[in-house]
Amino acid sequence: MTAPLTADAHEYGLVGDGVADDRPALQKLVDALGDATAADGRPRTVRVPAGRYAIRDRPVLWRSGVSLVGAGRGATCFELSNPGAPTRPVPLAWFTTAQHGAGRDRHIADVTFAHFEIDGLHVETEEYDVLAKGLGLQYVLRGRFTDLYIHDTAATGFGCDFLQDTVVEGVLTERCGRQDPGEAMGGAGIGIGVGGWGPVERLAVTGCTARGNGTNGIFLELQQDDWVPPRGIRITACHTEDNRYGISDWGADGLIVTGCTMLGNHVAGFDVSAQGTTSVGGRGGIVTGCMIDANPGDGIALGNTPGPYGFHGNRVGNNGRYGYWEHNLAGGDQEPATDIVLESNDIHGNALDGIRVDAPLHEPAFFGNRIRGNGRRAAPGTRGGGEGVHCGPLSLTDERADWLPGGHRGKELTVGPEEGETTAVVVDNTATDLTLAPVRPGAGTAWPDGTPGPGTAYRLPDCPAPRAGLTAAAAVTHPYVHGNRVRDDGHPRTQIHAVWIAPEATWTGGRVSGNDFSGNASASTRFDSAPSGGRWRDNAG
Numbered sequence: 001m002t003a004p005l006t007a008d009a010h011e012y013g014l015v016g017d018g019v020a021d022d023r024p025a026l027q028k029l030v031d032a033l034g035d036a037t038a039a040d041g042r043p044r045t046v047r048v049p050a051g052r053y054a055i056r057d058r059p060v061l062w063r064s065g066v067s068l069v070g071a072g073r074g075a076t077c078f079e080l081s082n083p084g085a086p087t088r089p090v091p092l093a094w095f096t097t098a099q100h101g102a103g104r105d106r107h108i109a110d111v112t113f114a115h116f117e118i119d120g121l122h123v124e125t126e127e128y129d130v131l132a133k134g135l136g137l138q139y140v141l142r143g144r145f146t147d148l149y150i151h152d153t154a155a156t157g158f159g160c161d162f163l164q165d166t167v168v169e170g171v172l173t174e175r176c177g178r179q180d181p182g183e184a185m186g187g188a189g190i191g192i193g194v195g196g197w198g199p200v201e202r203l204a205v206t207g208c209t210a211r212g213n214g215t216n217g218i219f220l221e222l223q224q225d226d227w228v229p230p231r232g233i234r235i236t237a238c239h240t241e242d243n244r245y246g247i248s249d250w251g252a253d254g255l256i257v258t259g260c261t262m263l264g265n266h267v268a269g270f271d272v273s274a275q276g277t278t279s280v281g282g283r284g285g286i287v288t289g290c291m292i293d294a295n296p297g298d299g300i301a302l303g304n305t306p307g308p309y310g311f312h313g314n315r316v317g318n319n320g321r322y323g324y325w326e327h328n329l330a331g332g333d334q335e336p337a338t339d340i341v342l343e344s345n346d347i348h349g350n351a352l353d354g355i356r357v358d359a360p361l362h363e364p365a366f367f368g369n370r371i372r373g374n375g376r377r378a379a380p381g382t383r384g385g386g387e388g389v390h391c392g393p394l395s396l397t398d399e400r401a402d403w404l405p406g407g408h409r410g411k412e413l414t415v416g417p418e419e420g421e422t423t424a425v426v427v428d429n430t431a432t433d434l435t436l437a438p439v440r441p442g443a444g445t446a447w448p449d450g451t452p453g454p455g456t457a458y459r460l461p462d463c464p465a466p467r468a469g470l471t472a473a474a475a476v477t478h479p480y481v482h483g484n485r486v487r488d489d490g491h492p493r494t495q496i497h498a499v500w501i502a503p504e505a506t507w508t509g510g511r512v513s514g515n516d517f518s519g520n521a522s523a524s525t526r527f528d529s530a531p532s533g534g535r536w537r538d539n540a541g
Helices: 023-040
Strands: 006-008 017-021 044-047 051-056 066-069 076-081 093-095 108-122 135-151 161-164 166-169 172-174 190-194 200-206 209-211 216-222 231-236 239-241 245-250 256-258 261-263 268-272 285-288 291-293 298-302 309-312 315-317 324-326 340-343 346-348 355-357 365-367 370-372 382-384 389-392 395-398 412-415 422-429 433-436 458-460 468-472 475-477 480-482 485-487 497-501 506-508 511-513 525-527 535-537
Touching (some): 023 051, 216 239, 485 497
Parallel strands (some): 017 051, 135 161, 161 190, 200 231, 239 261, 245 268, 291 315, 315 346, 324 355, 346 370, 365 480, 370 485
Antiparallel strands (some): 382 458, 389 395, 395 433
8 A cells, every 4th residue: 555644544444433443444554654654754644534433352553653633522533442352451552561562762753643532431351451541652752642532441541651752732531540449550541651761751741631530630650660760741731630649740850740720639639659650759849830629638648759849839728638748658768858848838728737747857848838727627526317418419418407617628427327338528518518529530429329318317527636737747857937827817717726746746956937826726836745956936926
């Protein structure tokens, strides 16, 4: 066959009627164009008109220099399925190290994937398989992935690794990781392995949306623990919602996250930890100008990192646990994190502490932050049932209640008799209504066994105390805490203290000065472990 620079898919055997298997024709076309590109060095493009193109039982092995361009989301759709191969994952495009020998010297170069949809709903493997992706390419050089809609894949939707001089833009992923039980690797909307090109990987992820995916909305993961964590990666203007984690840094160096929204993610909005395959947390990152709001768990969860890391000018509010939580998971780096900076953030309305330190910090700097009105989980325990109690898919209403608005934020609601009880997480509440988190990312209900009937008995636990603007419950050495406004002007005040040094903490040296600690529910400071050395002066309250 001839190999034009631009090939119309219909002219080379693809049908696009949703019935005929278009994979063999697409594979033949990709191979022909790939051979031609290898011969003359001129990249080719497959233009795919509007239609629904079935890709059955096998993925398409991709070739360097071959681009795939559709007629737009909803117009050109590739429907993946594996009815004849139930053990085989079927990504649309496939080229990996383990299966195909991909590497720095054997990579995919000069490719564009643009303006189409991938529907992964009909791929069902016998066991969860991390390779059951929408796109599964490794070692891509000068790639561009733009205006893609990837949804309902069994594993990660956009699962491409080692992307050099590459842009991922305008990619929408929804309900990916469909077969992920919740704790498996992969299962993200956008999951990108890093480190394969060495200490610098020039990658921009911009304008993407990840919603309702099984694990992460967007994650970066170092793939070999002996590799150098790479610099050069930027995530800008992205939106993550209703995933387990919004954006996760599992092994980059100097990641820049700017102007993103992380809303309603079940465990944390932004996460740095050792959860990746190599148990290496990110370091050197900067998160700035982001909205991290109403996540049922924590706003920012940071740990297993040697540091540094900086958070500047973010709004971190209304989360179900802590606004910022410093902690270490078992199995990852346990050394004190050095040079953690929180500067000019608005940390407000979180259910427990605004900032909680449960892992060692060395020379942290908290300055210019507004840490206000936290400790919202202040409502006492309660129970009810009977007349006036009714449930919706994501709600429980008790018409006779008079709850403190926001006072049950982040609590675990228990519904039903003890022998058949079920639980749900409270996202927020009014005087009579509880808003509940979905039972899992992408679900439309909080109830695993169906919506409870009218009058169902329920109970909510008591509020924890104390709840502070800044709590230290680990070793903090040489901190710089300056110019913060740590107070509560609410009615009632729910942030009990501005600063609490817990019994298990040590606070050594450093400087705490020029802060406004007035206006909290109780004493401005509580020292169950006295600070040692350093300077505390000129703090109001």
